[in-house]
Amino acid sequence: MAIANLSVSGVVVDDKNQPVAGASIYCSGDGQSHSQAVSDTEGKFTLKNICAGKVRISANKSGAARSYGSIETEGGATDVRIVIGQTSSSVRYEPRRPLSLLGRPLPDMKDLNLRPPPGEIEGKRVLVCFWDMEQRPSRHCTTQLVKQAELLKSKGVVVVVVQASKVEQDALDKYVKEHNVPFSAGMVQGDAEKVRCAWGVRRLPWLILTDKDHLIVAQGFNLGDLDNQLERSSP
Numbered sequence: 001m002a003i004a005n006l007s008v009s010g011v012v013v014d015d016k017n018q019p020v021a022g023a024s025i026y027c028s029g030d031g032q033s034h035s036q037a038v039s040d041t042e043g044k045f046t047l048k049n050i051c052a053g054k055v056r057i058s059a060n061k062s063g064a065a066r067s068y069g070s071i072e073t074e075g076g077a078t079d080v081r082i083v084i085g086q087t088s089s090s091v092r093y094e095p096r097r098p099l100s101l102l103g104r105p106l107p108d109m110k111d112l113n114l115r116p117p118p119g120e121i122e123g124k125r126v127l128v129c130f131w132d133m134e135q136r137p138s139r140h141c142t143t144q145l146v147k148q149a150e151l152l153k154s155k156g157v158v159v160v161v162v163q164a165s166k167v168e169q170d171a172l173d174k175y176v177k178e179h180n181v182p183f184s185a186g187m188v189q190g191d192a193e194k195v196r197c198a199w200g201v202r203r204l205p206w207l208i209l210t211d212k213d214h215l216i217v218a219q220g221f222n223l224g225d226l227d228n229q230l231e232r233s234s235p
Contacts, residue, residue, distance in 0.1 A: 004033050004049040008073060010080030011043045012059045019043025020061055020084060029055040032075075050075040059084050076197075101200045106214040111195045112162050114186025123212050125157045125233065127226075130164040130199065130206040133175050141205040141223050142181060148226075149182050155230060156212075163187035164196055164204055209233060 008027070012020040023039040027047055032055050035047040039059070047057065058070035059082045069084035101107070106126060109115055129145060131138035142161055145152075152159055161183050163172050169187070176185045188195040199208070200219055209218040209229050217233040 004035075004051050006050045006052060006075035007046055007048045008050050008055065008057060008075065008077050008080060009044070009046040010057075010078070010082060012039045012045065012061075012069075012082045012084060013043055014067065015083060015085045017083075020059075020067075023059045023061040023067075023084065025057065025059045025082070027055050027057050029053070052076065057082060101208065101216045101219055104216055106208075106210050106216060107199060109160075109186065111189050111198070112186040113189050114160055114162065114184055120184075121158045121214070123156075125155075125212055125230070126210045126214060127152070127157050127159045128199075128208040129159065129161045130196070130201050130204060130208075131161060132165050132204050133163060133167060133172060134165075135204060138205045141207075143179070144223055145183070146179065146181055157230065159183040161185050164201060164206075165192055 012023045012025065014020050019039075019041075020043050021039055021041045023043070023045075024036070025039060025045045025047060026034065026036045027050065028034070031053065032051055033049045035049050037045045037047050039045045052075045054072060055075055056070055056072050057080065058068070060066060060068045061084055067084040069082045071080060071082055073080050106128075129141060131142055133139065145159060145161070149159070161181065163186070165188070167187070172185065172187060175181075202220060205223075207219070207221055207223065207226070208216055209221075209226075211217050211233050218229040221229055
């Protein structure tokens with residue numbers, strides 16, 4: 001039996017995009033539990049005890065006329081949007097979106113095959129760059145980071161780069177060596193999509209910056225904005 005340790009959260013709105021309070025929400029799907037919830041005054045809801053995999057979320061509101069709507073998504077999805085109306089429409093699919101990590105501690109790097117020595121990052125800001133050596137924008141980003149390596153080091157920033165899709169380890173090692181990448185380099189392990197989702201990666205390249213206590217202060221910004229982000233996060 002699948003473990004029901006996930007949740008799905010979102011909002012219920014009407015066909016005018018106004019939040020709907022007091023809507024009954026329930027889920028269904030192969031192997032899914034029969035979790036239920038009621039939307040709050042802002043139309044928001046959270047369904048708990050959801051299993052990994054596809055799940056159908058339905059909402060209805062009784063009144064002068066009964067309104068209904070539903071979507072299909074995945075266990076662990078956040079910010080889903082259910083539109084209800086008097087006429088049932090086709091069920092649309094809402095993908096599981098990566099979570100925002102702002103204000104959260106830097107996740108464990110074990111799924112990145114990357115474990116910088118504690119002394120290397122202790123008391124220092126960390127810049128994580130998710131990239132793909134087979135994509136031109138990613139290669140450009142890492143090339144620019146290499147050019148700034150000494151400057152970033154002088155500012156107390158430790159840079160790590162993470163290959164966000166599976167490639168041959170020898171090919172990655174060769175690229176890092178040939179392009180003189182001086183940073184710790186890792187690669188996602190296991191289910192690459194799941195790891196990227198857990199790290200909030202929405203596109204590549206994807207930058208994540210922490211403060212000295214390793215709380216995430218910025219994510220998903222352009223490399224050209226790095227100086228501004230460093231200035232904002234400086235003590």
